[in-house]
Amino acid sequence: MGGRYGQPKGIFLSEPMSYLGFAGVYSPFTGEANINMSLPDAMLPCTVSHEMAHQWGFAREDEANYIAYLTCNLNPNPDFQYSGNLLAVIISMNMLKKYDIERYLQLQEKYSHGVREDLKNYSVFLKKHESIAGNISNDVNDLYLKSNRQVDGVYSYNRMVDLLIADFRSKKITPIQNEYHPLSGWHSLNSLTLLQV
Numbered sequence: 001m002g003g004r005y006g007q008p009k010g011i012f013l014s015e016p017m018s019y020l021g022f023a024g025v026y027s028p029f030t031g032e033a034n035i036n037m038s039l040p041d042a043m044l045p046c047t048v049s050h051e052m053a054h055q056w057g058f059a060r061e062d063e064a065n066y067i068a069y070l071t072c073n074l075n076p077n078p079d080f081q082y083s084g085n086l087l088a089v090i091i092s093m094n095m096l097k098k099y100d101i102e103r104y105l106q107l108q109e110k111y112s113h114g115v116r117e118d119l120k121n122y123s124v125f126l127k128k129h130e131s132i133a134g135n136i137s138n139d140v141n142d143l144y145l146k147s148n149r150q151v152d153g154v155y156s157y158n159r160m161v162d163l164l165i166a167d168f169r170s171k172k173i174t175p176i177q178n179e180y181h182p183l184s185g186w187h188s189l190n191s192l193t194l195l196q197v
Contacts, residue, residue, distance in 0.1 A: 005055050008048045010037040018129040023047045026054035040125050042118040045083035046072055060150060062159035065091065069164070086118060088164055095161045 011017050011025075014037040024047045025034045033051035035044070049068035058064050065087065072084025097104040111119070152159060 005052065006032055008033040008035050008051060010035050014038040018125075019131045021129070024051040026051050031055060038125075040118070040121045042083055042086055043122060045075070045077075045080040046087040049080075049084065050087075059148065062163060065160035066163040066167075069160070086115070088160070089115075090119070090122070092161050092164060 008024075009032055011034050014035075017025075017036045018038050023036050023039055023043065026032070027034060033048065033055045035048055035051060037044075039047060046068045049071045050064045053064035053067035053071070056067070058067055069084045069088045072080045072087070075081060075084075093104060093107065096107070
């Protein structure tokens with residue numbers, strides 16, 4: 001995205017921020033994208049991109065997630081591309097799990113070892129930081145989003161799936177298979193392979 005925007009800033013108190021359930025926070029008062037630096041490495045690029053989408057003026061959470069996915073995929077760095085696709089896979093698969101557990105399990109079997117490891121690390125991170133404060137913070141964020149015309153509240157983050165599907169259908173993209181990225185050591189993941197339900 002063009003324009004001049006402030007650099008994202010790592011939060012000094014990232015570990016306590018994790019217990020509140022925040023990966024990042026955009027401050028409309030300072031115009032800063034603030035990032036929880038204790039996140040697993042695979043989630044940092046998409047989180048930075050999500051918070052910077054808010055900085056660019058996209059307030060809706062589904063749009064910020066979708067823009068994070070797009071900007072990560074446009075980045076020449078394979079680690080960014082992987083992170084954006086991982087975000088899309090996490091959100092898409094969580095939604096699919098609600099509606100078609102059988103298809104969810106079939107697609108999950110197609111994950112490479114590297115993808116499985118990153119998802120496991122992220123899950124361990126989230127479980128480690130579950131707390132009453134996080135539940136309260138989630139409820140407050142839900143009310144905040146609803147008061148700002150995001151009627152789905154915290155579930156609006158998941159509406160990114162609608163944007164992914166619309167993009168997929170409009171481009172008639174032929175998904176690629178997982179492959180090894182020699183630069184990152186990670187296996188790539190094209191989230192669009194998971195949208196062929």
